[in-house]
Every structure is written in structure tokens, then in C-alpha cells.
Amino acid sequence: MTEVLSLRHLRKSFGALKVTDDVTLEVRAGEIHALIGPNGAGKSTLIAQICGELPSDAGTVHFQDRDITPLSAFKRARLGLGRSFQTTQLCLEFTVLEHVILSPDCMGGGSFNLFANPRNDAGLRDEALHWIGKAGLGGRENRQVANLAHGERRQLELAVALARKPHVLVLDEPMAGMGAEESTRMVTLLQELKGQYPMLLVEHDMDAVFTLADRVSVLVYGRVIFTGTVDQVRQDAEVRSAYLGDD
Amino acid sequence: MPKPDRFAITGLIMLVLLILAPIVVVQTGWHGGLPLFTRIVIYALAVVSLDLIIGYGALISFGHAMFFSLGGYMVAILAHHTNAGDLIFGWAGSNSAFILWPLALLACALLGLVIGYLALKTRGVQFIMITLAFAQMVYFLLVSLQYYGGDDGLMMDTRNTMAVVDLDNPWSLYYLALGILVIWVLFCRFIVNSRFGMVFQGLRQSERRAINLGVNPLPFRLTAFVISAVGTGMAGILWANYAQFVTPDMATWAKSGEFMAIVTLGGLGTLLGPIAGAAAFIGLEQILTIWTEHWMIVMGPVLVLIALFGQQGMLGRFLKGGRHD
Structure with missing residues (x-):
């Protein structure tokens, strides 16, 4: 193998x-x-x-x-190399959706585009929603990360990691x-x-x-x-x- | 997505106020009103720039006065040579704002690039101290420039010239400064909401997470630092044209501290809050100095009270409030 x-x-x-x-x-x-x-x-x-x-x-x-x-x-x-952290490492001010959008957006190391708003990118949104659903957080995409329960944060960590393929x-x-x-x-x-x-x-x-x-x-x-x-x-x-x- | 766009509403109200207030104040017969509002708008430009890195990136620069002074000194020194008829490295010089201002901004960008690169090797308190140290170096350099007035500073005999705007007319200067402030706030707003801004803010909120998303922190932070330096430098350029006088005081740590205090006073990470902070700070200073020379005796406690009770500054809670569920 x-x-x-x-x-x-x-x-x-x-x-x-x-x-x-x-x-x-x-x-x-x-x-x-x-x-x-x-x-x-x-x-x-x-x-x-x-x-x-x-x-x-x-x-x-x-x-x-x-x-x-x-x-x-x-x-x-x-x-x-994707990972989750022992103590969750998340950006607390973002919404769940924003956080998961950030993942594929940073795939090549992050963009220096100063003007395009990734939140308005339909492709990225759909992709992010897919992984949010996959991680069992469907319906909570507009919740702010700081307001998530502990277990939900764990799920989000997974969604964030998975969205990077x-x-x-x-x-x-x-x-x-x-x-x-x-x-x-x-x-x-x-x-x-x-x-x-x-x-x-x-x-x-x-x-x-x-x-x-x-x-x-x-x-x-x-x-x-x-x-x-x-x-x-x-x-x-x-x-x-x-x-x-x-x- | 923000539900009611508090940012747009607040921004519009502020803009209308800043357009009308000096007219109204001068109508009442007080001619100190226009210079006061000019100072507020120029300071606002500097503190909005500082808020971009402190509020959104937690890069607490305690040395931003160095960019303020560099912008001012660049145009003052170039004007000095031009008016004296000296060649500047073989160049006859110019008084045109369209030539001098970009040069001054370029100098600020370069200084920001070098100092940002070195300072961003550190974090937290070290970052605060290293930016402070560099600003002090700039301060002492300016003091030692005997040819340019040293301690006493340098007078600017004439203001820069601009094709359409007459900078010698205080009203034109004010509305030009206001126009630049509006453009700069919109630009910063774009940055904050952009792909770049999202990564930059992600780095503040969780650096380990951002790194694990593949982000190399330095280029993002350095870019923001340079943008911030340029904005603060622009404020310095306007200040030199407003006061027709630059002094090393523009680079003191006290000036950097004032900028930081104003950002905090107005509300970190809101862009508009610091503008309100600048109005409150400079307005209070103006009123209190009429009353007593020791105006800081009153200003100090006011700042402490706002820091204690208005945890997010004057507008922080309101502007950040409408954002999420």
C-alpha cells in the first residue's frame, strides 16, 4: 500500500x-x-x-x-496537509460561511486582490455551503463563529480543513x-x-x-x-x- | 452580510456634517472654525490609516508619527529647495502637488516597507517597541537636520500648487482634504472586505489557523503596513500645506500616542469610529485650551472613562453591532 x-x-x-x-x-x-x-x-x-x-x-x-x-x-x-487543532483555532469574528470560504480562497496562499469581495463569489459560496453541510453545520452558515457551541466549533474545524481538499x-x-x-x-x-x-x-x-x-x-x-x-x-x-x- | 448597512449610514451622516459644519461655524462668526475642522480631517486621515492595521490586523504601531512627519518634511524640503533656486540632485524642483505629493508618498511607502519588514519579525509588545524605536530615530534625525531648521522646524514659504484647486484658499484646502479622506475611507473599506482583507483579518483572529490554510503572514501584514504608512504620510503632506510649517514634533512618540488614543477613542476596527475620535479629541483640545493651558488634566480622565465604560470606543459597539446574528 x-x-x-x-x-x-x-x-x-x-x-x-x-x-x-x-x-x-x-x-x-x-x-x-x-x-x-x-x-x-x-x-x-x-x-x-x-x-x-x-x-x-x-x-x-x-x-x-x-x-x-x-x-x-x-x-x-x-x-x-490539513489539520484540526487540539484546542480549536478559529477566526471567531467571521461567520461560519465566511470562515469556510476563506479555505479554498487561501489554497494558493491567499490573494492580494484588494477589491473583490470573496463573500459575493457564488462559486465559493456554493462550495463552502457544501462542506458546511458535509460537516453537519447546515443551516448555521450565518452564525458567528464566536456564538457556536464547542462541538459545533469542532465540526467547523473539520469543514475548514475539508474545504481545502x-x-x-x-x-x-x-x-x-x-x-x-x-x-x-x-x-x-x-x-x-x-x-x-x-x-x-x-x-x-x-x-x-x-x-x-x-x-x-x-x-x-x-x-x-x-x-x-x-x-x-x-x-x-x-x-x-x-x-x-x-x- | 450586514442587515442595515450601518457603515454607509454613519459614513453619510459624517460626510454631510463635515461638509456643512465649517460653513455653519464660520457663519456664527468664529473664524477658528475652519482651521479646526481642517485639523480634524487631516488627523482623521492619519488615524483611519492607523486603524487599518491596529483594528483589523492587531499590528499596534507606536511609531506612525514617523510617516506623518516624513510626508510633511518631504514636501516642505522640496518646496524649500525649489523656492531657494537650489538644484535637488540636478533637478530644478517643482511646486506642483502632482509631482511632489507622489514623491512624498513614495518615500513613505519605502520607509514603511523597510521598517515594516524589520518590525514584523516581532509580535506584540516587541512590535510596539520596535516601531517606537524607529520613530524616535526619525525624530532625532529631523532634530539633527540643522540645514532644515533642526529643532525649530522648517517654514514653507508657499503652498504646493494644483491645477484646479487653489491650496492657498483655506476652503479649497479643507474640501480637498475632505475629498481625500472620503476616497481613503472607501479604499480602506474595500480592502477590509476584499480577499486580501479577509486573510489579513484571519491572521489577527487566529494566526495558527491562517497558516494552516497556507497563508504566509509576512506579505499580507507588510502590504497593510505600507498602505497604512502611505495614508498617514498623505495626512502629513496635507498638514504641511495647512500649517505651512513642519517641525520634528510631528514625529514625536507623543504624536504616535495621540494617533493611537484617537483610534481607541473612536472605536478600533471600524474606520469611521476614528474619524469621530479625531473630531472629539481635537474638538475637546480646542475647547479645553481656551479654558486652561493644562487641558490634559481634563482630557486624561475623559479618555480613561471612555476606555473603561465605552469598551469599544465611541462608535465601536454601534458599527460592529449590526453585523452578525
């Missing part, structure tokens, strides 16, 4: 603390690859390294057979802080998207991981201690002791 995103021997230390310790893993075309691990395992650091917010000490990140290690975050984004999605705890009902809706949504976009899913909710993931990697103290299918993870003793807890 082809690899869309692959991390090879990635390292990052803060002083003496090895936060990312020789991490090698890959996301294959069409799969959901879940990354799990206890708090402080280095998941967020790893994502920052993948997305280019944090430079790596060693190792490489390959995206669609291209070494993107030296590229800055906005260049990686332009290549089609990403080649891979890096989702940093998309269910974090959600109520049970919202969680279920998000899982359903991700299930619908499964197969269309390769995803690297960082998630604490084990039910969600077991429902969604094709493969799972377990990160402990910056090291990937295990990669395998969902069934293999369930049975692996080391994972159980490190993460799932000894019964």
Missing part, C-alpha cells in the same frame, strides 16, 4: 527531555491511523513537527513521496471536550469520511479509536512502542500495561 505521510526516525528534545524519540510511522492511502498514548507521551509535539510548527532535531517527514522536512508550516499546508488530515483530538452525543456525531462523521481521506487521528476516546481506526500506534515517552491493527492492539500485553491499564 502506498504511504501518503511517513515519519522517519523523527527526534525532538527539549533540553535533556526526549519528547520525540526516534519515531517512525506512516499513514497509508485511505486508512485511519490512530495515535494513542498517555498524557505527556509527546503526541502534540509530534503533530507540531508534522505540521511544521516545530522544527525537528533529526529525521524526516515525507508527504506524498516528497521530503517536506525543511518546509515551513504554510508551505506544508499548501501541499495539502486536503491529501491527508491530521486530527488532534477531534472529540476532546465533547459531550457523549456530540462525540457520537463526530465519530459518525469521520466514518463517512473514512476511505476518502487518509487520516492521522490522535484521540483519547478508546471507543472512538477502536471504531474508526484501521491501524493504531502507541506512543509512550516519545517512542512508538507498538504499531498494529486494532485487534493486535487489544491483545498486546505491553500496550495494556502502558496504556489501557492492567486488569
Whole structure:
């Protein structure tokens, strides 16, 4: 199977603390690859390294057979690396529609057109409305982002990422802080998207991981201690002791 | 989409007021009225420009007086040489506004480009301090220009000339300044609602999100900074022609602070609010100085009260209010 995103021997230390310790893993075309691990395992650091917010000490990140290690975050984004953030990062003053319009509009890095108003571009509007509907926010397109509920903001993050037609999605705890009902809706949504976009899913909710993931990697103290299918993870003793807890 | 367009309504009311007010005031017999309104409109041009980057981009420039002074000094110095018959790098010079003003604006754009490029390497408090530092450099440079009057400033013997408008007529100068202000506000309004403006505002609201949409922040912020510098420089040019006198005071940090105070007073990120802010600030200054030399004793508390209770300035709440559900 082809690899869309692959991390090879990635390292990052803060002083003496090895936060990312020789991490090698890959996301294959069409799969959901879940990354799990206890708090402080280095998941967020790893994502920052993948997305280019944090430079790596060693190792490489390959995206669609291209070494993107030296590229800055906005260049990686332009290549089609889409993501959601652990704590939502949204423009609160925009309406939902405006925010999603911004996505395809920025595909090439954003326009310097000082006069055309993208809100009046029928093509962009239709496209944005499509993704808003897809993310389950239909009917709320004129709501200001600041007035959205927490779960809706999560959905909007997804719509914003999808509207850019990403080649891979890096989702940093998309269910974090959600109520049970919202969680279920998000899982359903991700299930619908499964197969269309390769995803690297960082998630604490084990039910969600077991429902969604094709493969799972377990990160402990910056090291990937295990990669395998969902069934293999369930049975692996080391994972159980490190993460799932000894019964 | 805004439901009732509060911006258009407010803008029209302001425009009518600014067209009629000086006529009415002068009719009452007070001839200080026209200069007062000229100062208000010139300041308004500067603070609308500053609002473009502070209000929409959160780029808090504490050095915009440098562009104000550069615009003014450019036309004053060129006029000085022209009238003295000196060659300027082999050029006989000119008094035509159509030649001098674009040159002065170009100088402001270049200064804005260089300083913006360096300052935008930083964020937040560092950005405030670095713009302040550059403005202080410009200030001390102007003070040290003994040939151009140093501390005392430079007189402009004649105003610039324009084909149709007689700048020596204070009424013409006023309505020209007002016309430029109207065009500039409309231009800024276009920018804010444009593709460019959307990205620029997105960067303020969530830089991480904007970067993940593929946006390289620097070119957007730098473009806005340069546009803002040009607008403020235009105000400086008008000021030189109004006062026929430029001094290093135009570049002091106190002047930059005044601009910032006016923007905040009027309402950040509204374009029109700062115009009301300029009218209130300069109007109050005028009234209070008649009453006491220590007018800041009253102005200070007024500013504090507005900052405390009118959280979004004079027009902020109203202009931003009608925008969303």
C-alpha cells in the first residue's frame, strides 16, 4: 500500500527531555491511523513537527513521496496537509460561511486582490455551503463563529480543513471536550469520511479509536512502542500495561 | 452580510456634517472654525490609516508619527529647495502637488516597507517597541537636520500648487482634504472586505489557523503596513500645506500616542469610529485650551472613562453591532 505521510526516525528534545524519540510511522492511502498514548507521551509535539510548527532535531517527514522536512508550516499546508487543532483555532469574528470560504480562497496562499469581495463569489459560496453541510453545520452558515457551541466549533474545524481538499488530515483530538452525543456525531462523521481521506487521528476516546481506526500506534515517552491493527492492539500485553491499564 | 448597512449610514451622516459644519461655524462668526475642522480631517486621515492595521490586523504601531512627519518634511524640503533656486540632485524642483505629493508618498511607502519588514519579525509588545524605536530615530534625525531648521522646524514659504484647486484658499484646502479622506475611507473599506482583507483579518483572529490554510503572514501584514504608512504620510503632506510649517514634533512618540488614543477613542476596527475620535479629541483640545493651558488634566480622565465604560470606543459597539446574528 502506498504511504501518503511517513515519519522517519523523527527526534525532538527539549533540553535533556526526549519528547520525540526516534519515531517512525506512516499513514497509508485511505486508512485511519490512530495515535494513542498517555498524557505527556509527546503526541502534540509530534503533530507540531508534522505540521511544521516545530522544527525537528533529526529525521524526516515525507508527504506524498516528497521530503517536506525543511518546509515551513504554510508551505506544508499548501501541499495539502490539513489539520484540526487540539484546542480549536478559529477566526471567531467571521461567520461560519465566511470562515469556510476563506479555505479554498487561501489554497494558493491567499490573494492580494484588494477589491473583490470573496463573500459575493457564488462559486465559493456554493462550495463552502457544501462542506458546511458535509460537516453537519447546515443551516448555521450565518452564525458567528464566536456564538457556536464547542462541538459545533469542532465540526467547523473539520469543514475548514475539508474545504481545502486536503491529501491527508491530521486530527488532534477531534472529540476532546465533547459531550457523549456530540462525540457520537463526530465519530459518525469521520466514518463517512473514512476511505476518502487518509487520516492521522490522535484521540483519547478508546471507543472512538477502536471504531474508526484501521491501524493504531502507541506512543509512550516519545517512542512508538507498538504499531498494529486494532485487534493486535487489544491483545498486546505491553500496550495494556502502558496504556489501557492492567486488569 | 450586514442587515442595515450601518457603515454607509454613519459614513453619510459624517460626510454631510463635515461638509456643512465649517460653513455653519464660520457663519456664527468664529473664524477658528475652519482651521479646526481642517485639523480634524487631516488627523482623521492619519488615524483611519492607523486603524487599518491596529483594528483589523492587531499590528499596534507606536511609531506612525514617523510617516506623518516624513510626508510633511518631504514636501516642505522640496518646496524649500525649489523656492531657494537650489538644484535637488540636478533637478530644478517643482511646486506642483502632482509631482511632489507622489514623491512624498513614495518615500513613505519605502520607509514603511523597510521598517515594516524589520518590525514584523516581532509580535506584540516587541512590535510596539520596535516601531517606537524607529520613530524616535526619525525624530532625532529631523532634530539633527540643522540645514532644515533642526529643532525649530522648517517654514514653507508657499503652498504646493494644483491645477484646479487653489491650496492657498483655506476652503479649497479643507474640501480637498475632505475629498481625500472620503476616497481613503472607501479604499480602506474595500480592502477590509476584499480577499486580501479577509486573510489579513484571519491572521489577527487566529494566526495558527491562517497558516494552516497556507497563508504566509509576512506579505499580507507588510502590504497593510505600507498602505497604512502611505495614508498617514498623505495626512502629513496635507498638514504641511495647512500649517505651512513642519517641525520634528510631528514625529514625536507623543504624536504616535495621540494617533493611537484617537483610534481607541473612536472605536478600533471600524474606520469611521476614528474619524469621530479625531473630531472629539481635537474638538475637546480646542475647547479645553481656551479654558486652561493644562487641558490634559481634563482630557486624561475623559479618555480613561471612555476606555473603561465605552469598551469599544465611541462608535465601536454601534458599527460592529449590526453585523452578525
